[in-house]
Amino acid sequence: MRHTLSVMVENEPGVLSRVAGLFSGRGFNIESLNVAPTLEKGVSLMTVVAEGDDAIIEQIVKQLRKLVPIVRVVDMTELQSVDREMILIKVNAEDSKRAEILRITDIFRCKVVDVSMDELTIECTGDRGKISAILNLLSRFGIKEIARTGNVAMRRAMQVTE
Amino acid sequence: MEMTGAQILLKCLEKEGVDVMFGFPGGAVIDIYDEIPNFSVEHILVRHEQGAIHAADGYARATGETGVCLVTSGPGATNTVTGIATAYMDSIPVVIFTGQVPTPLIGNDAFQEVDIVGITRPCTKHNYLVKDIKDLARTVRQAFYLARSGRPGPVLVDLPKDIVNQKCDFEWPEDVTMRSYNPTVKPHVGQVRKVAKLIRNAQRPLIYSGGGVVLSKSHEELRWLADNLDIPVTSTLMGLGAYPGNGKHWLGMLGMHGTYSANMAVNNCDLLLAVGARFDDRVTGKVSTFAPHATIVHIDVDPTSIQKNVSVHVPLVADCKSALGSLKKEMEALVSEEDWERKHEEWNSQLEEWDRLHPLTYNDVDDAIKPQYVVEQIQEITKGDAIIATEVGQNQMWAAQFLKINEPNRFLTSGGLGTMGYGFPAAMGAQRAFPDKLVIDVAGDGSIQMNIQEMMTVVCNKLPVKIVILNNGYLGMVRQWQELFYKKNYCETCMDAQPDFVKLAEAYGAEGYRITEKKDVNKVLKKAFATDKPAIIDVRVTKEENVYPMVPAGASLTEMLLV
Numbered sequence: 001m002r003h004t005l006s007v008m009v010e011n012e013p014g015v016l017s018r019v020a021g022l023f024s025g026r027g028f029n030i031e032s033l034n035v036a037p038t039l040e041k042g043v044s045l046m047t048v049v050a051e052g053d054d055a056i057i058e059q060i061v062k063q064l065r066k067l068v069p070i071v072r073v074v075d076m077t078e079l080q081s082v083d084r085e086m087i088l089i090k091v092n093a094e095d096s097k098r099a100e101i102l103r104i105t106d107i108f109r110c111k112v113v114d115v116s117m118d119e120l121t122i123e124c125t126g127d128r129g130k131i132s133a134i135l136n137l138l139s140r141f142g143i144k145e146i147a148r149t150g151n152v153a154m155r156r157a158m159q160v161t162e
Numbered sequence: 163m164e165m166t167g168a169q170i171l172l173k174c175l176e177k178e179g180v181d182v183m184f185g186f187p188g189g190a191v192i193d194i195y196d197e198i199p200n201f202s203v204e205h206i207l208v209r210h211e212q213g214a215i216h217a218a219d220g221y222a223r224a225t226g227e228t229g230v231c232l233v234t235s236g237p238g239a240t241n242t243v244t245g246i247a248t249a250y251m252d253s254i255p256v257v258i259f260t261g262q263v264p265t266p267l268i269g270n271d272a273f274q275e276v277d278i279v280g281i282t283r284p285c286t287k288h289n290y291l292v293k294d295i296k297d298l299a300r301t302v303r304q305a306f307y308l309a310r311s312g313r314p315g316p317v318l319v320d321l322p323k324d325i326v327n328q329k330c331d332f333e334w335p336e337d338v339t340m341r342s343y344n345p346t347v348k349p350h351v352g353q354v355r356k357v358a359k360l361i362r363n364a365q366r367p368l369i370y371s372g373g374g375v376v377l378s379k380s381h382e383e384l385r386w387l388a389d390n391l392d393i394p395v396t397s398t399l400m401g402l403g404a405y406p407g408n409g410k411h412w413l414g415m416l417g418m419h420g421t422y423s424a425n426m427a428v429n430n431c432d433l434l435l436a437v438g439a440r441f442d443d444r445v446t447g448k449v450s451t452f453a454p455h456a457t458i459v460h461i462d463v464d465p466t467s468i469q470k471n472v473s474v475h476v477p478l479v480a481d482c483k484s485a486l487g488s489l490k491k492e493m494e495a496l497v498s499e500e501d502w503e504r505k506h507e508e509w510n511s512q513l514e515e516w517d518r519l520h521p522l523t524y525n526d527v528d529d530a531i532k533p534q535y536v537v538e539q540i541q542e543i544t545k546g547d548a549i550i551a552t553e554v555g556q557n558q559m560w561a562a563q564f565l566k567i568n569e570p571n572r573f574l575t576s577g578g579l580g581t582m583g584y585g586f587p588a589a590m591g592a593q594r595a596f597p598d599k600l601v602i603d604v605a606g607d608g609s610i611q612m613n614i615q616e617m618m619t620v621v622c623n624k625l626p627v628k629i630v631i632l633n634n635g636y637l638g639m640v641r642q643w644q645e646l647f648y649k650k651n652y653c654e655t656c657m658d659a660q661p662d663f664v665k666l667a668e669a670y671g672a673e674g675y676r677i678t679e680k681k682d683v684n685k686v687l688k689k690a691f692a693t694d695k696p697a698i699i700d701v702r703v704t705k706e707e708n709v710y711p712m713v714p715a716g717a718s719l720t721e722m723l724l725v
């Protein structure tokens with residue numbers, strides 16, 4: 001199963017390579033990884049999406065916690081959380097197709113961020129499902145290029161139990 | 163008071179209570195060497211940086227304290243990597259200081275520049291590049307704290323030459339606070355109770371103890387449990403000595419070259435108490451058939467060890483000392499309540515039976531010297547009162563099998579990495595820590611040539627290490643595998659082209675002995691052990707002896723090849 005891990009790290013040189021090295025050295029798969037500062041001084045948030053069975057994910061979480069500059073590791077998949085990713089999609093858009101593409105853009109509440117004679121670049125934010133849906137719909141027009149940020153996630157304020 | 167980086171470093175070492183470091187100078191650390199005479203820390207000049215790191219490691223293993231090593235940038239630093247990985251695999255506390263090119267040159271491929279922090283990231287517990295002299299004292303303090311706390315391990319501190327030369331006010335940080343590092347120490351009370359209950363209910367309990375017991379100095383607690391509750395004990399290579407080799411409940415080592423009774427015990431126990439051990443593949447054999455009838459309890463300070471190789475029923479994350487201490491407290495009340503000896507009588511007599519059936523043994527002969535016989539004679543002469551280091555290979559396994567290690571910190575061996583060339587420099591480090599003790603390196607003819615240059619170091623520092631070479635003219639352990647699993651294709655394992663070890667010893671100013679007849683073994687070893695000089699004893703043993711029992715790699719523990 002795919003897990004989203006929020007990893008709070010001391011913002012110091014080498015920390016990214018410690019995390020990346022842990023994954024490569026132990027043969028874990030990273031699907032996406034991103035890093036940026038947080039509100040807390042000196043602490044950055046890394047969001048790692050990793051794939052594996054429960055035992056592998058347990059090892060990944062423990063191994064991450066063992067790295068000295070890692071402050072906290074939370075497996076967001078175990079919580080109710082908001083997961084988002086942003087993608088930029090450059091798609092073929094000759095005149096006859098343009099209206100249809102814009103309609104899809106609208107339905108998905110995306111934005112057009114760049115235009116040329118025969119291309120549109122669309123910015124789309126959403127969870128994994130939404131992003132694969134729009135990619136799917138746009139593919140028949142011919143997608144020329146994509147750039148994705150990788151996941152970020154946040155714990156929901158209310159954790160509802162059934 | 164204002165001090166240079168070099169002075170701050172050495173002052174910090176004094177504050178940490180370091181009395182000796184092993185090292186080798188070079189351009190990037192010359193400023194540190196310039197200050198060494200002004201501080202109390204003694205420096206031992208080795209002949210190769212690998213010797214320095216293994217010596218620091220041997221010092222740490224023999225004393226239970228932190229070993230220290232100082233080397234220059236570039237090749238000096240890379241020469242320590244094998245030793246760092248060796249210490250890392252066995253969780254040994256060492257702090258390594260490496261010189262580095264001046265900060266403005268870092269990344270420019272400067273002379274003798276190497277990214278040692280990058281290179282050693284996966285084989286250190288943590289490492290640092292000091293970029294600001296204001297961070298130096300705190301970094302050194304943290305390095306020592308990390309090296310010895312939690313699950314111990316090597317920590318490297320890289321010191322650029324300009325930082326070492328700058329000046330700054332020296333301030334010793336009394337406390338170490340690191341918000342991201344809190345090694346779990348205290349055991350969970352509920353889990354301890356659960357373990358106590360399991361012990362109470364078990365009919366066939368077994369303790370499987372590892373290096374963690376030695377590292378956390380919890381051998382007394384372990385012995386108490388075994389002796390008062392009448393529980394048999396087996397251990398890994400790293401755990402030897404925690405329970406005495408001549409103790410009543412001792413079964414011998416388990417695993418690939420474990421005893422028949424220890425491996426059968428694992429296979430038949432109904433409760434396995436794993437303490438400070440990590441279910442290494444050399445111990446478990448085929449994981450799916452390991453301890454098939456047992457409830458497994460795993461006590462370890464490192465959560466990543468738990469559920470890594472084997473799925474355990476009751477994990478207990480804690481320092482072994484406090485975990486076994488709490489368990490002892492829990493059990494104390496019960497000791498008198500039950501007749502433990504009676505309770506485990508059947509189990510213990512079954513174990514004795516297995517041991518009678520297939521004891522640890524070998525086919526001795528009169529007209530040649532069997533390597534096991536030599537080890538037995540070492541045992542006979544020292545009566546266990548010596549510090550033993552080993553090289554790697556058959557020599558290491560025979561030492562582990564046939565010596566009776568009665569105390570922790572007495573058996574220094576590269577378990578996790580299996581580093582040939584480890585034993586001699588490690589013995590040197592141990593000898594420096596205990597100048598009056600007999601320190602013996604049980605060596606192979608192949609391994610000893612990997613760090614033989616340290617002969618000069620032991621001679622000029624008057625460290626009377628004794629090297630007993632079990633000289634079989636082969637890379638014996640590899641040859642054994644070739645014999646058993648590769649149709650005797652002894653490709654590149656015959657090493658009978660070798661130096662005259664006696665002359666070699668003499669050339670260095672040490673004593674050299676050669677033993678070619680069985681009747682001389684005891685006599686000559688005794689003589690060599692009695693001199694106050696370092697000595698090499700070259701014992702010509704039978705060439706194609708094998709280590710048994712042996713569980714072939716990947717087989718179940720019960721599939722032992724026996725003598």
Ligand SMILES: Cc1ncc(C[n+]2csc(CCOP(=O)(O)OP(=O)(O)O)c2C)c(N)n1
Pocket residue numbers: 553554555556557558580581582583605606607608609610632634636637638639640
């Ligand atoms: C540095 C290193 N290189 C290679 C090996 C692989 N290896 C393991 S045991 C062994 C043979 C060691 O020969 P020797 O020291 O003569 O010991 P013996 O097995 O003959 O007692 C070798 C080559 C190793 N463990 N370490």
Ligand SMILES: [Mg+2]
Pocket residue numbers: 606607608632633634635636637638
């Ligand atoms: Mg040999």
